[in-house]
Amino acid sequence: MANDNSREAIEEIERDSTSKLGERPECFKNTLQEVLFVLTTTMAIAMGSFVTGSVTVVSSFIGKDLNMTTAEITWITSASSLAGGAFLLFFGRVADLFGRKTLFLGSLFLFAVFCLAAGFSKNPITLDVLNGVIGFTTASAVPPAQGMLGVIYEKPSKRKNYAFACFSAGNPLGFVFGTIFSGIATQLFNWRASFFLLAIIYLAFTIVAIFTVPMDTTEKQRLNWDALYRFDVLGTVLTVGGIGMFSAALSLGPTAPDGWKTSYVLAFLILGIFLMIAFVFWENYFEYPLVPMSIWRDRDFSLVIVILLLGFMSFPVSAFFAALYFQQVWQFSALETALHLLPMAIMGILVNIFAGLMLHRISNQLLMYIGSAAYTVSFMLMAVNRRSDSYWAFFFPALILDVVGADLEFNVANMYVLSSLPPDQQSIAGGLFQTVTKLCMTLGYGIATALFNGVSKNPPRTGYYRGDPSWPYATVFWYSAVCCALSVALVPWLRIRTQGHGADTDGKDRPEVVTVNRAAGEEKNG
Numbered sequence: 001m002a003n004d005n006s007r008e009a010i011e012e013i014e015r016d017s018t019s020k021l022g023e024r025p026e027c028f029k030n031t032l033q034e035v036l037f038v039l040t041t042t043m044a045i046a047m048g049s050f051v052t053g054s055v056t057v058v059s060s061f062i063g064k065d066l067n068m069t070t071a072e073i074t075w076i077t078s079a080s081s082l083a084g085g086a087f088l089l090f091f092g093r094v095a096d097l098f099g100r101k102t103l104f105l106g107s108l109f110l111f112a113v114f115c116l117a118a119g120f121s122k123n124p125i126t127l128d129v130l131n132g133v134i135g136f137t138t139a140s141a142v143p144p145a146q147g148m149l150g151v152i153y154e155k156p157s158k159r160k161n162y163a164f165a166c167f168s169a170g171n172p173l174g175f176v177f178g179t180i181f182s183g184i185a186t187q188l189f190n191w192r193a194s195f196f197l198l199a200i201i202y203l204a205f206t207i208v209a210i211f212t213v214p215m216d217t218t219e220k221q222r223l224n225w226d227a228l229y230r231f232d233v234l235g236t237v238l239t240v241g242g243i244g245m246f247s248a249a250l251s252l253g254p255t256a257p258d259g260w261k262t263s264y265v266l267a268f269l270i271l272g273i274f275l276m277i278a279f280v281f282w283e284n285y286f287e288y289p290l291v292p293m294s295i296w297r298d299r300d301f302s303l304v305i306v307i308l309l310l311g312f313m314s315f316p317v318s319a320f321f322a323a324l325y326f327q328q329v330w331q332f333s334a335l336e337t338a339l340h341l342l343p344m345a346i347m348g349i350l351v352n353i354f355a356g357l358m359l360h361r362i363s364n365q366l367l368m369y370i371g372s373a374a375y376t377v378s379f380m381l382m383a384v385n386r387r388s389d390s391y392w393a394f395f396f397p398a399l400i401l402d403v404v405g406a407d408l409e410f411n412v413a414n415m416y417v418l419s420s421l422p423p424d425q426q427s428i429a430g431g432l433f434q435t436v437t438k439l440c441m442t443l444g445y446g447i448a449t450a451l452f453n454g455v456s457k458n459p460p461r462t463g464y465y466r467g468d469p470s471w472p473y474a475t476v477f478w479y480s481a482v483c484c485a486l487s488v489a490l491v492p493w494l495r496i497r498t499q500g501h502g503a504d505t506d507g508k509d510r511p512e513v514v515t516v517n518r519a520a521g522e523e524k525n526g
Contacts, residue, residue, distance in 0.1 A: 043205045066121070176348060232286055314481075380478075
């Protein structure tokens, strides 16, 4: 009798949980499998930022150990970002047409392998090339991960909001945890240990993914001439070449012999822009476009991408230069730097929990207001900091607000972008979203590095920053604040209210407050 009562109580709890969260997708056998799957996809989107965060803390140690020039040190992160940004749309198309699961598992495993190889690098060229290959594996992992989430959680629900809040946390928190883990590993051993640690982490998640990623039941194309035609080969070549050359120019410009006037930098920049413009024209003409250009006609889609763009031109840049400031100006060790960035990780977790709970309850326009304003105030606090000031006075609140801005904007934008394309284009949607953020990061780094190098040559002799080494860093932070202030001005034009919906206690779904424009993503299939 007692067992029957216990069983009934458990079933009642499960029914109550289901009514509040929405039905668990049928592809999962139990909640544990579902949770581990979402966590694994989160680690996929965190791959690139994990590498960037790790390198941020150890770049000076790597440079000393391998006798690297400034340009070679810059390419540790640039090679990864360049390869990652250039091939995202390509792998998005591969995942949508030929299947997501195998590509996802293979990418996680190869990422672990090449991180292990990078830890054994004996010279600068080997390390830079391996980081480029690591970026390639990040590009092949993110679109299938985001595509699987979009298909599995197609219907709006609280459950979907929680899953996507966790997934969205991967990008900003990957950078923060990358700096923390790398700082600890480097302090205890050396810089190579940070790459070995990444390899161990992702090998473990590869094993978890083998048992938790559900079967890919989406329709797949056979590899034939018709499939190649639908693949949009010319569009792929244009986007890979355009984004690759444009990103290379931005990465090479600050450290080239003649700066931005260097002939090969100008050639890459001009060719990259030309190929990206040609890509847009081709996508409007082709019957099966890699990226349906019609989605940009949705005003909210375009605005949310631009607002995110301005934020991601600032967030990774400010985090990088904050870590550099701690090491170069305040002379912190790798471990001390990691510990002083820890508030970002803690706040990031809290903000993503909040986002999962509130995306369907609070106007998303208001969340974008809060995010863009938090960004702006954060960078202004960083900018007014001087060497004699306390960490707790400016950097501590700034780092907290920085993550509030990143996570709120990323959650709203990620949910909206994936809702704007149909299930058979979810990987392309993920690839498009990540391509935009990668391009913004590369552009932001290029501008910030040029500003930093330019003002370093002429330190101020009067005024607030007179004789203070904080001046070039403050210039970068003021640039970030201006970008985000512009994003605040764009938010009033957004019409996004809530995304996703809860379920009433009687189990009946409430209607969505806002209808997302799926029609904008329709392909011209004829």
